[in-house]
Amino acid sequence: MAVAHVQSEGIISVGSVASINLTLNADVVAGNLLVAGGCFENEALTVTVSSTPSNTWNQLSGSPLDDPSANLASGTMHYAMDVAAGSTTITYDPSANDFCAFAVAEYSGCHKTTQPNASDTETGNSGTPTTGNVVTTERSVLVGVLTRGFSSAETISTGASFNQRFENEDDSNSMAMHFEDRIDLAPGTYQATWTLQTARDFVALAAAFGEAPTGAPPNTTYVVRHPIF
Amino acid sequence: MPRTSVLPRTPRDSDDYVSAPITVAADAAGPGFFEVDFDAADAVDPLTEVTLELQRLVGTVWTHKASVRMNGGVFLDRGGVQQTIRGFQLTPASIRTLRGQDIRLVLRVRRRQTSVGAQYEIL
Numbered sequence: 644m645a646v647a648h649v650q651s652e653g654i655i656s657v658g659s660v661a662s663i664n665l666t667l668n669a670d671v672v673a674g675n676l677l678v679a680g681g682c683f684e685n686e687a688l689t690v691t692v693s694s695t696p697s698n699t700w701n702q703l704s705g706s707p708l709d710d711p712s713a714n715l716a717s718g719t720m721h722y723a724m725d726v727a728a729g730s731t732t733i734t735y736d737p738s739a740n741d742f743c744a745f746a747v748a749e750y751s752g753c754h755k756t757t758q759p760n761a762s763d764t765e766t767g768n769s770g771t772p773t774t775g776n777v778v779t780t781e782r783s784v785l786v787g788v789l790t791r792g793f794s795s796a797e798t799i800s801t802g803a804s805f806n807q808r809f810e811n812e813d814d815s816n817s818m819a820m821h822f823e824d825r826i827d828l829a830p831g832t833y834q835a836t837w838t839l840q841t842a843r844d845f846v847a848l849a850a851a852f853g854e855a856p857t858g859a860p861p862n863t864t865y866v867v868r869h870p871i872f
Numbered sequence: 873m874p875r876t877s878v879l880p881r882t883p884r885d886s887d888d889y890v891s892a893p894i895t896v897a898a899d900a901a902g903p904g905f906f907e908v909d910f911d912a913a914d915a916v917d918p919l920t921e922v923t924l925e926l927q928r929l930v931g932t933v934w935t936h937k938a939s940v941r942m943n944g945g946v947f948l949d950r951g952g953v954q955q956t957i958r959g960f961q962l963t964p965a966s967i968r969t970l971r972g973q974d975i976r977l978v979l980r981v982r983r984r985q986t987s988v989g990a991q992y993e994i995l
Binding site: 652656663809 | 906921935936937938939940941957959960961962963966969
């Protein structure tokens with residue numbers, strides 16, 4: 644069963660807030676995968692993602708990830724496998740008031756018990772933020788989440804071959820972030836990439852979420868060639 | 873600047889809320905800003921928790937679309953300058969899904985509150 648994008652949406656805070664909540668436009672389908680990418684400013688904080696109906700949210704290894712400078716941006720990625728059906732509200736809750744933003748995407752056709760297949764995170768200062776290699780061993784959807792240091796309103800361009808699912812470029816009273824994906828990729832080595840208007844400190848996270856097994860392999864006939872004595 | 877101040881009054885205590893209906897224009901492009909305007913006295917009240925919620929009408933039921941929770945006492949800007957606006961913003965893509973729909977803003981407080989008002993702007 645091929646991995647497919649179902650829906651995605653995002654929200655940003657105006658000012659420093661305790662938490663923000665978003666209800667996805669369409670009811671979520673039972674068993675699908677939800678991926679939440681987000682960011683906040685105060686690097687001393689942590690963040691909790693939860694949802695109604697309740698799902699088990701896992702934080703990507705290495706998340707939250709701070710940018711190279713002090714207190715400019717932290718990036719996060721969380722995911723929930725085999726989610727419950729219905730109207731779903733996701734809560735992004737920093738451990739203290741902060742500027743924040745997050746986006747959520749729903750995918751079908753993904754593993755329900757073991758994720759991600761591979762991931763990588765990166766920080767730096769560049770006009771072309773790029774994660775390290777994400778080396779996948781099965782067909783996957785590759786999700787990339789980017790946030791950058793405070794820089795007012797500058798463009799963030801989607802990486803080549805990626806689909807933009809959400810972006811906020813104006814962080815004058817919130818946080819700038821970008822959420823993108825590549826769907827149904829064959830096993831291989833990939834990176835999440837973006838282009839910024841100006842080189843900035845950045846935090847980039849990428850994770851490949853694997854495709855669900857397609858069932859028993861097709862019947863195979865093995866021909867055994869016997870040596871002739 | 874926000875186009876309209878939509879709440880007729882301020883919630884008075886933890887059991888109170890006020891709401892105001894909005895119809896999203898058929899050609900609304902977004903983004904949509906939904907904000908609470910605090911005065912200085914509100915902003916320094918550490919006992920106040922304010923929730924601003926956007927609901928949409930699905931059939932006959934008001935359902936949650938987006939919300940933000942704000943704690944009193946810590947409404948400070950990056951530079952330490954007090955800010956008075958808090959809320960959330962929906963992107964143009966989200967606003968397009970609400971075109972022509974009935975929505976409403978609901979403002980709740982957990983402690984006694986005297987002078988907050990909500991406002992919105994959908995471009």
